[in-house]
Amino acid sequence: MNALVVAEHDHVSIKGATLSTVAAARQCGGEVHVLVAGHASSSAAAAAARIDGVARVLHADAPQLAEGLAENLAAQVVALAPAYGAIFFAATSSGKNVAPRVAALLDVAQVSDITRVISADTFERPIYAGNAIVTVQSSDAVKVVTVRATAFDGVAAQGGAAEIVGIDAVPDSGLSAFVERVVAKSDRPELADAQIVVSGGRALGSSERFAEVLTPLADKLGAALGASRAAVDAGFAPNDWQVGQTGKIVAPQLYVACGISGAIQHLAGMKDSKVIVAINKDPEAPIFSVADYGLEADLFEAVPELTAAL
Template sequence: MKALVLAEHGGGTLKDSTLATITAATQLGEVTVLVAGQGAEASQAADAAAQVAGVGKVLLADDAAYGQMLAENVAALIVPLMDSHDALLCPATSNGKNIAPRVAALLDVMQVSDVLSIEGERTFTRPIYAGNAIATVESTEAKLVLTVRGTSFAKAEATGGSAPVESLTGAGDAGLSRFVGCEDSASDRPELTSAGVVVSGGRALKDAETFAAIITPLADRLHAAIGASRAAVDAGYIGNDHQVGQTGKIVAPQLYIAVGISGAIQHLAGMKDAHTIIAINKDPDAPIFQVADIGLVADIFTAVPELTSKL
């Protein structure tokens, strides 16, 4: 089987979600990586992809139409490539979830979303019921279109490969959408979905100022990414790019600290695969304690500052 991986990249480097997707693709067969972008950054990303262990070939589509990864343009680029590939694998990120369904529709096939493991050439596991059950599914489609949950696969080694890079010419701008702008929050913290340690706060933190006063110092001490429950985001304590959960980001860090989070199903779906979960909540019956490895029943406004001071 020939697998095509859509690369996500930034600043001339591949994102961790792409390396994890390459690992998944190697379990299917020969791996080709498609790098779509514009200018030097795209070229650097293609060179980086060529060095990844397990990659057989890299296709570089360098065009202004792909500079912002507009789904309509990238999907039109991918569809002709599927004539010579059996499967398309995209990271289950905002871009991947935007592009893959369009490709599936154009190919008239059913997509398999949020793949957790590859059990066979056409057999996969994926979460259902907000992650409370894992379904094993088998696709009978002529072409496979998959989105891959990056936290479920190890990252491919970024060195050790020597794949050739081939230039690719696509159809260019489909004229169906245009890029208006992007408001990106710059931070010195690790990316939430790839951080080894995540400190998350919930609605119990009362307001944005309290959230920052309690969560930020602890995250600073642990060099951690900052997450939040949907309730905290909806209340305006922090931006929605920090939301962890079924409708937010899926994380699987080595350590996850949940502060003032009750543990609604929606939130648990996004973090219960963390290796170690520490929950701090004054309610001993909070559902978060059912998945926590370590639970502390205490007032977060005294316990967390005390914990921070002792680190």
């Protein structure tokens, strides 16, 4: 059976997590089709058609799909479900919002946050904050799967020549309405996609110290800024900086952890980073167990010295 990937997009371009989701879907065999649901989103559909390995793009364009409301998008996916053996979402905020609704409406069990495809009906996923890997086999007629994007190398965004097929949009469910979107604008890379991340913990002590100590290092490295849940809960950093089991899952080329003890919830969100550097004055900090390079030092002295040396 063919697989359907539900694309994440900004009505113009396709987001990187979708490329990783397509990579996972391709490992199931059969054709990979991509759904682009939005409004005035023909550019996004064209971008999806250029993705390597995509055989067909289904384009649903209507005002009720403009903001990606979960109720309407889930209904659109369910309307297409009978033609597919598996439906794939990226395990992002958007995917986690829509996929459970689709699974519930189809009366199937969702397979969440997969990190490996063994076969068309068998997958691996982490449990216990990533401390164990479970193999899940689904006998459902339609598999609803969310994909941990950091576990799959994304396919090429160029090189494909899929046909674009316009489909009828589902009616507005009337169950929800878009009110407002507040977007934090930054010149920094998006945390989930950044190649370098500089992250701070509760040891920073305040949002002012975050800006004073970590921002110059991030500027020198061209890095995104991250934070532990403890730092976010204390108000030192905004919610969208949180890395960990209840935050964002990242796997950059370089992850610099400053004043982060390394609770398992945080490690679950960053331990797949290619190179991990830990700076902490506590020699017993668990973060050192996963770090490639560890510096036992006061971050308020070490980080400015590192910044000055770059």
